Amino acid sequence: MTHAVNFEQRKQALAEDLTVQLSSAADEKTKQWFDNYLKGAIEYRGVKTPIATQLVISWQRENDLSQYSTEEQLALCKALVQSRFAEDKFAGIIYLQKFLRKTLSWPQLVSFSADLFELGYFFDWSTTDWFCVRVLDPTIIQHGLAAAEAIAEWRSAQNLWQKRASIVSFRRATQDTQYHSLIEQVIKELVVDDQRFIQTGIGWVLADMSKPYPQEAETLFRKYLSQLSREVIDRHTKHLDAHQELKRLKRSPQLTPSTSLSN
Template sequence: MKDVVSLKKKLAAEADPETKAWFDNYLKGAIEYRGLKTPLVRKILTAHIRDQGLKKQPISEQVEFAKQLFKSKFAEDKFAGILFTQSHLMKQLTTKETLEFSQELFKRQLLFDWSTVDWYCVRVLGPLLKDSTMSMATSLGAWHKSQNLWQRRASMVPFRSVVDHPRYTKKIMALAKVLIKEDERFIQTAVGWVLSDLSKIEPKIVEEFFHNNLPQVHREVIDRHTKYLPCHKELKRLKRQVGQFSK
């Protein structure tokens, strides 16, 4: 699409070598960066949407515009796609359509690094979950069965947005119980991230989970994601004793 080509040229023109070097070092080559910080990407995208009259185009063309951004190898282009999805597509698509759109991105392997996936979870899937019904939570949680590592991570991370809603606690814990069996680091840390937030609200439930699943939990998760629990030091001590499955 001409609109996408034009936007990519604008992003490329503002790329900064020092910013690129910083991101490349931070992400360790997980995805290629042009060299733009988030506020600049948002500024360029906002102006492009206005100048091109994108909001006046049919929804099908807006969806295609977003998909073409996600097809790019550059993180900033994908982030522009996330921002466009969050600010424009979600307001026009139904919950089911947004979830199907998201599934397609994973199916086509257009989301393939932890940084972009987490941004997508925080800006699209989390808000979608927060504003939807329990059936949406069930559909999203079912992604844990996917063969795609990043889609499995995305089955858990969005639940950070609803840890303060008691009705989701049982579902979060059931999902955590399944996912923690995986030895994949990015699955383990997804569980840890959500439970870290939940531990501020339901410490006893989270504490019981870690005690019951300690052999399967990576040491990184215990060290980084149990800090809000009164038993943090005890869990670290017990994990050193257990030893197995530690990373």
């Protein structure tokens, strides 16, 4: 009990130490750039990613954080990710990526990640996608279909950002055909949702698939054309020879939700 109380106090002090360093490293020009790019979706201090990464690495080393249990280090990550500032969230993600991801079992990691979403700690596309690319995507690649299927189950989540993560986490997995059937299952269930950040998540992953597997990606774009947004077709089919045709078909007055273009 005494150890738990002492760690809770130490956790707060450690997290505050890093956030103070992040705040000191901020500059107004960087803040303005992020604020303009994200259009106020999340508050930025104004710290560039390489600087934030180096601060996290130094913080881990100087405080000998490896002395703490895995559960305590995860609690540190959570303390950072729950901040309203993007860079604090990034710091927690960087720590998880660099010092914990490879040592955790995939069920531990997926469960911890689900908690972060369910607690509302991710509430914009930028930090959600950062988390997917740096933590969840590599977890799928490392652990295979079992981890992939667990993350894919989030397609039925109530939380918008967890739902987006169920598809965005498959970016690199698009390069491996063993995941293509699962990716289509996720798309099939998500595409009925016209929410922009669900649609663009699908588009991003199909765009990645279109580079190594253009025919497979084109087939999926055609199959779900009536349900995909015009923004997705315009922006995410650019690597396909059929780009202009798909744009034209999407604008066709004959295209309805029941139209089949899979042949």
